[in-house]
Amino acid sequence: MPAHRSDAAVAFSLSESIEQIQRVFSALERDLIGFGPLLIQSIYALLTRENLLIFSPPGTAKTLYAHCVFRRIRGARVFDTQMSKGTLAEELFGSIDTRRLKRGRIVHNTRRTLVDADLAFIDEFFDANDMVLRALLGVFNERVFKKGSQCEPSRLHTGIAAANYLRATEVTEAVLDRFLFRAYLAPDYDPCTLVAVDQAFARHYGRRDPTLPEEQIPLEHLARLADIVRGMVPQRTITAPPHVLLLKNVLLNRYRELVDETPDHAKKRHLYISPRTYAKTRIVLNASALLRGRTEVTAADLAELKYVVTTVGARGEQMECFEKALSDTLLRIRGEDLERIDHLASAYDLAEQVMARVRCGEPVKPSSVVQRILRFFGLVSEGDITFDHVRRFVEGIQPADERVKAMKLGVLRRIQELGRRVDHRGTELLR
Numbered sequence: 001m002p003a004h005r006s007d008a009a010v011a012f013s014l015s016e017s018i019e020q021i022q023r024v025f026s027a028l029e030r031d032l033i034g035f036g037p038l039l040i041q042s043i044y045a046l047l048t049r050e051n052l053l054i055f056s057p058p059g060t061a062k063t064l065y066a067h068c069v070f071r072r073i074r075g076a077r078v079f080d081t082q083m084s085k086g087t088l089a090e091e092l093f094g095s096i097d098t099r100r101l102k103r104g105r106i107v108h109n110t111r112r113t114l115v116d117a118d119l120a121f122i123d124e125f126f127d128a129n130d131m132v133l134r135a136l137l138g139v140f141n142e143r144v145f146k147k148g149s150q151c152e153p154s155r156l157h158t159g160i161a162a163a164n165y166l167r168a169t170e171v172t173e174a175v176l177d178r179f180l181f182r183a184y185l186a187p188d189y190d191p192c193t194l195v196a197v198d199q200a201f202a203r204h205y206g207r208r209d210p211t212l213p214e215e216q217i218p219l220e221h222l223a224r225l226a227d228i229v230r231g232m233v234p235q236r237t238i239t240a241p242p243h244v245l246l247l248k249n250v251l252l253n254r255y256r257e258l259v260d261e262t263p264d265h266a267k268k269r270h271l272y273i274s275p276r277t278y279a280k281t282r283i284v285l286n287a288s289a290l291l292r293g294r295t296e297v298t299a300a301d302l303a304e305l306k307y308v309v310t311t312v313g314a315r316g317e318q319m320e321c322f323e324k325a326l327s328d329t330l331l332r333i334r335g336e337d338l339e340r341i342d343h344l345a346s347a348y349d350l351a352e353q354v355m356a357r358v359r360c361g362e363p364v365k366p367s368s369v370v371q372r373i374l375r376f377f378g379l380v381s382e383g384d385i386t387f388d389h390v391r392r393f394v395e396g397i398q399p400a401d402e403r404v405k406a407m408k409l410g411v412l413r414r415i416q417e418l419g420r421r422v423d424h425r426g427t428e429l430l431r
Helices: 014-028 036-048 062-071 089-093 098-102 130-142 170-176 191-202 219-229 242-261 275-291 299-309 316-332 336-360 368-377 387-395 402-423
Strands: 052-055 078-082 119-123 144-147 150-153 158-163 181-184
Touching: 014 036, 014 219, 014 275, 036 052, 036 062, 036 158, 036 181, 036 219, 036 275, 036 299, 052 062, 062 119, 062 158, 089 130, 089 144, 130 144, 130 170, 219 275, 242 275, 242 299, 242 316, 242 336, 242 402, 275 299, 299 316, 336 368, 336 387, 336 402, 368 387, 387 402
Parallel strands: 052 158, 052 181, 078 119, 119 158
Antiparallel strands: 144 150
16 A cells, blocks of 8 residues: 555555554564564554553663554654653643633643644653653543643553663552553574574664655554444444353453462562453453454453463563463363353343333343243243342352352342342432
């Protein structure tokens, strides 16, 4: 695709856009030697509108990497800056409007700043002071710039931050959680790798190529793919069966257990994966399915979560723990238990629908589980289903795996709680 063609001249095609992303990023491996896993991680960051943190010793091509990736995206405004201890918030969010300051309001002029950038590269990230890093939280996660009375939406699609080191404070831990993807670039002194690096260096001698790449991905197309991945396009929904989502959570729990059991980690505090990360892994599963031409997430996509919960390129124990956690999860929960998980999830949803019917008259939606309950109990219509019917249906499900049994107990507790609220509607605050 010629670089000079406008985005408007290129019609969006789902399959062609996916092929183009894979083609463009594959071509980058020629100059970015050994960066294959990081390129895959970057594809996921761009398809999910999430952020990527790269840390490593100096001289490992972090800046070159971000430059190469962002140059492959056409029509994007890139914000590029380097942090230092003296970096001020104004350098990221714009200078203060002096006219409004005279009227007693502190408002930043956010034009051509991080706030209205499509892509951002922030170098020497942890050289900034904690106050500046804290100011980044809203833009990097909620995509909103908030300061005092000023509140503006941010158009940031994806941010890449680079650092030569990590530092741990309460603020930096909160900032780190806004990076769904993390990577470590270890220097590679393998003779074959060094020869390949020499050959790549000889093509540009460290200079940034001023000419645009022959093929670029239109930002508009990338944004449309991200909208699909994030469930914002009703006509192109990506579904995930309940059993896959349970397997996801079991996998992450098992991974945390295994990492905590490693000798090096035993001396440190427990591995923390935030509930926010647990939830956001769903969009990574959606991206994996989309890249493979599917509209439904399957258990095969779970392997891609290694790009989220492990630090790509870090020491091998993280990847070993992940692979074992994945194997343990898929081996222990299988067969009929997968179907039982789906039935338990449907029963949970049905109990919530029964509560909505009692609360505000919403009808119960037809489903396979609803039909089974109607037939089993000889009921005439969905409106006849009660909490007792749902409870008895759940009690008839007999899982083999302990974690599925735990799910069953959780569903029964929820049904009991909702039934109690109905029985005591005059005294319950939540009805």
